[in-house]
Amino acid sequence: MASEVDPEAKQDEAEDSEELFYAAAVQILSEDLYPRKLEIIREYIQNASDALDDWLKISDLIPADRTEPQIKVSIQGKSVLIFDNGTGMTEDDIPKLKRIAYSEKKVGEEAGYKGIGRLAGIAVAEKLKITSTSYGDPRLYHFEFRAADMRRDISDKKKQGVNEPASPVIKRHTSTWWTDIDPADHYTLVEIRNIKDSCDELLDPDKLIEYIGDIGPVDFSPDYSHGAVISENLQRCVPDYSPKTVYLSRPDGKKVRVFKPYNDEMKTAAPQFIDIPDPNNPGKLLAYCWYTSKAEEILGKMRPTGKIFQVEGEEIEDRRRFAGLVYKLFGFSVGDRSLPERTLWSTARARALWFTGEIHIVDKNVQPTTPRSDFIENAARAKLYMEAQKRIPVFLNNLAQQISDNRKAFQDAKNIRQKLERYKAQLENGGIERSDLKVIRDELDKSFRKLGTRKNTTDRDITTYQKEARRIGETLQTELNNPKKLKPGYSVSDLVKDLDMPTKARKVFQIVMETLQQHFSKDKEEYHAIAAKIHKALKDKYC
């Protein structure tokens, strides 16, 4: 009996058995995902951070274990090592390390969830070695990915025109085994071994410290006096905010705790905060932002001074590396400091650079893209951007304007006040001559006009300071009218009066004398000597 063959069913069967993922894709994925090689470290810090969070959920049940949860990064030879004493991996977890893009982490609950990052190191190293054990397990599990061998293998096969499916290639170049261990232990060590020379920034301790501090879930430095206040607010408003203790051991033997990059040397103003509420869930936040700007000590207090947020550095990019806000999700940066500027500001974008700070995403439906350079385009992201646009740039642009106005108002008042104080001192020492009066009065009028234009400051101390400047000016004005306070001497009008000249001659004489007075403004003695000689000569001839 002949059976009928369904041609469509046959095609489905063929497609089912067809390999759709080839080994070269693993290499392409791992190499192209991390154009900036330091991002590879972020992947492992992220896994370590998740492991610490998992451990913290159960650590209360194990009172005997008093280990301080921490992540330690060190450099040994051409290896970078990332150690955490978090929950560790189980026997079931180890074989899953071979799986690409496989993750049991739930979206929105942990920083990493795509199952790609744990193999990030294979693009840059000869080998990736992971060793881990979990509490209660008497075995230490070892995983090794011989990445350089795999790359060579794939390249050789390509030369031969062979496209090998991914699975057998990965299996061939990976191994897992176990050894005995104390069941009370729980940790994971990742070794990115024999890193390529072209990726040597991964072996640069200073770059690692700066990078981890900038992007990692670390705490504020004790050297930043505003850090405690910001931390307190973040802990209150961002449910998953839990900075991790991260150490980096430098090859010279120094162990450094890594902190966020902010410190008091940056001279920042007191931080401020912006809620981004969820319009659909009153009382719930989509995000929470803290920010600050450059500050200077003005009137005995650190006050925002505005302008682009800059720190020490040789190149302009170095100086501006903290200018702008940065998005944070589970404590990790998403995108760089240009992302909020690009996504939230539509006008006056330069104002975004006046501030530094972080926008912590509370709504975990907002998810990062795999390279963490942006968020995945979805409804949650659209809502976040829309609500944040209504608040963050509006607040900050207004604030920038206020800071600018206040700064200019203070600077003007300060300059005027300095000038007035100088005149006042001169007057008290009998140093102002009648001949100077016109110039001084003009100056005073100009100052009053300037003070008048800057009167709307939002800073009460600066307003008071302006008022004081005006009061000094008014007092000075009154005192200038008192001839007893002026230095005796001939003014041009005195001479004119003395010589009894006709109008035209008086005008010519006045122009000549004023020109001389101006010319000798820095040598008044000389002017007076010349004026006296002219006066005498004219008096001798005409009187």
Added chain:
Amino acid sequence: MRSPKLDTSFDSNPSKDFLRRDYDKAIISQWRAELGKPLKYLGLPAWKMLDVIEWQQFIDRFTTIEREENQQHLMFLKANVENVEHRLHSLYGEFDDILLKGRDSYGHTPEWPYELVNLDYFGGFIYADLSRPKAVRKLIQNQAVYERSFLLIITQQLRDRDSNKEKAGFLKDLGKSLKSGILDTALHPAVDSVISWYEAADMPDCARQTLYMNYFLRDSGEAEHFDVACRPAVIYPGTGGSWMIHFVTDFRFQSGIGHRVASNQSLLELLNLGLLEARGQGFVRTRFVQPKLSMRRRS
């Protein structure tokens, strides 16, 4: 912070533990006190770094040399668990190669000089290519470049197949050397007798090795301006039925000297040092008692 402990049930035995915890530690402690600061360590510990962990109160930075990749990885793990990862400087490759070439497999160099060197060898000391003696000589030369005194601890397996040709030649030279220093020729037969005792084929190698190693260290050190003080070698049963031999030697650099140094410890004293035997938690009377050479004529 309490560190979780890795399993330490292997790679040691009670005699070795005794030497590390009591015998060596006391000497290292003296060196630490004398130096007034922690010692910089170079060594070949296994991944568990039992010596480094035991002596860590006397040690500052420690450079380890490991030739097996997985062992080195475990050493990184152990250092992290013990919270000493920042003090670890780990080189990868064969100790002899690194000493002779000056670099490890990845091009990294030891952080010369050191004050404590602990070479716990797998296997013996003398192989056909003499790479180990050459490497130790190079180590001493490197220390001399920095004029740095140091304590050298060497542990090796006692292997009767260790190049006997090398040792036979050495014993002949030692005999000559001793006799040339003893003007009273009437004493020369006593020297010959002692040397013959060491040369005897049925003699266990521990005696020969003790003399060979101490003389080798003294000779290499003096040539590089060190006053060398050897101690009696310690033999102890190792794991797997083998015997181990352990040397602890002081190298004190004599600065401002152009000529070869003559150590305060005389050659005769060195010859008569003999050896100790450790068993379990202490020393026992050893059956390997070598004849002592006296400079007095028998009456």
